[in-house]
Structures are given as C-alpha cells and as structure tokens.
C-alpha cells in the first residue's frame with residue numbers, strides 16, 4: 001500500500017454518501033485515540049492522480065444520529081492521513097426567504113445550539129487545557145478560494161442554482177426539528193441556515209489546525225413561515241438527491257484545483273492559515289500534565305506533543 005499523503009478530506013452529509021467519477025484506491029479505518037471514524041475512509045484518485053479521502057458523516061446507510069457522529073475520530077483520522085484541508089457538505093434548513101431550497105451557501109459564522117452532550121474538544125478528559133480561537137469558525141481563506149469556483153460550477157450546471165456567502169448557520173442538537181418559536185428566534189438572532197452537524201466538527205478541525213470550509217445545501221424552509229407547513233424529513237428528501245448530485249459535480253470539478261492550490265508555494269499559505277494557532281491556545285506545560293494525555297494529543301498535534309525532552313516544564 002502506498003504511504004502517499006492525502007491532502008484533501010471530504011465529509012459527505014445527508015444524501016452524500018460517496019463521490020463520483022473517482023478511481024477507488026483503498027479503504028482505511030484508522031483507530032484513533034477517540035475511536036473509529038463514522039465509516040471506513042474511502043481514498044480515491046481523480047484522473048490527474050490527486051488523492052481524496054472521503055468520510056460519510058452518518059455512516060454508509062445513514063445509521064449515525066447527528067448527536068452521535070464520532071467527529072473527534074473523523075477529524076483525527078483525516079489528520080493521521082496527512083489531510084490539510086477539509087471540505088464538508090451539509091444539508092441545511094433555510095431561515096431566509098431568498099435562500100430557497102436547492103440553493104448553495106458558503107457560511108462564515110455559526111451559532112451553537114447543541115446541548116453540550118457531544119464531545120467537542122480533543123482536550124476533553126485530559127489533564128491539558130486549551131482555549132482555541134473560534135471567532136472565525138471557518139477558514140476564511142479557504143472559503144474565499146471556494147467562492148468563485150463553486151459559483152462557476154453552478155453557473156455551468158445551468159439550472160439557476162443560487163450561491164450565497166457570508167451567512168450564519170445555527171447548529172442545533174436534534175434529532176427533532178425546531179419548533180416554530182425557535183425557528184423565528186433563530187432568525188431574530190441573525191441565523192440564516194440551520195443544521196445539526198457543523199459542530200463540533202468545525203471546532204475539532206480548528207483544534208487539529210486543519211483548514212475547514214462548509215458547502216451548505218438548502219433542503220427546506222425550516223419552520224418559521226407562518227402560513228406554511230413546518231419542516232418534515234419528507235420535505236428535506238425532496239431536494240436531497242438533486243443537491244447531492246450537484247455537490248458531487250462541485251467536488252469533482254474543483255478538487256484538482258484545490259490540490260494544486262494547497263501545494264502551490266505561492267498560494268499554499270491560504271491552507272496553512274490555521275497551522276501554528278494552537279501554540280497560543282494550549283496552557284503552558286506543567287508537571288501536572290500526564291504523559292499519557294500528551295501522547296494521546298500527539299495523534300492530532302504532533303508538533304506540540306511528541307517532543308518531550310527539551311520543553312520547558314512549569315510546576
């Protein structure tokens with residue numbers, strides 16, 4: 001088996017359980033300190049030879065509840081393969097009239113409405129504390145890089161699919177959809193979209209110092225339109241397949257360019273935006289930090305936790 005690093009990780013959401021037009025290379029199922037990923041990771045190659053690692057967020061056959069997605073294992077597994085940029089897809093409800101079902105969105109903000117039941121940090125349960133900057137929850141450079149490319153594919157597709165940017169996604173716990181009152185409240189808060197899965201995924205990507213961007217695809221109007229039916233899963237399914245087909249086309253079209261951008265010495269810095277940031281997030285090393293915890297964290301942050309001898313240790 002080749003040990004070649006895979007620089008691009010793709011996470012497929014509801015309806016998007018595989019990519020198209022790629023040559024299957026192998027499946028890997030890395031055991032991480034946080035368990036196994038949602039499903040064995042499929043590594044495939046584009047015609048150019050670009051390798052892509054794909055995880056179906058809810059497992060093949062959609063058996064994993066949004067609250068139970070093993071996001072730490074997913075992100076850690078990508079990191080162990082050498083992934084530098086994660087392109088995540090998600091089916092979302094729209095909280096805005098203009099974002100009609102079928103629209104594509106590149107959000108730049110998140111409101112956290114998960115309920116604290118999802119493990120949201122690699123540091124949780126360890127003797128090492130980190131407070132990671134998350135003011136800009138998506139990798140801005142990566143999102144900006146995506147904008148013209150996704151727009152180009154949607155235009156080429158010719159079905160008039162709209163693309164929105166600079167939007168805010170509310171991430172709720174689920175699995176039930178929101179009440180009408182909640183849906184109206186999220187609009188007042190400034191939410192534009194709603195889903196159940198971008199957290200803790202985006203937080204963990206940030207902790208692992210990986211570039212992370214989301215392509216959100218609208219399936220419904222959630223439950224804020226007073227004269228209309230509140231969202232149901234059946235409503236979501238109506239647009240899920242078409243959205244997934246377009247998402248596959250977007251991926252297929254832009255991934256070669258993404259590989260080139262990541263490896264371009266003049267442009268690659270866009271995808272290194274997060275690298276080095278955890279240095280300012282982790283509390284200083286102390287004798288109270290357990291070596292076993294350092295070893296565990298070295299899986300995702302080898303630069304900070306694999307060397308032991310020369311680090312300064314405080315009491």
Ligand SMILES: CSC[C@H]1O[C@H](OP(=O)(O)O)[C@H](O)[C@@H]1O
Nearest residue numbers: 013014066090091195196197236
């Ligand atoms: C099938 S409707 C609700 C479900 O769909 C979204 O999943 P994903 O983000 O993985 O595409 C949403 O977050 C919910 O998990």
Ligand SMILES: Nc1ncnc2[nH]cnc12
Nearest residue numbers: 091092093194195196222
């Ligand atoms: N209305 C909605 N609420 C939460 N997650 C969703 N995923 C798709 N539509 C959704």
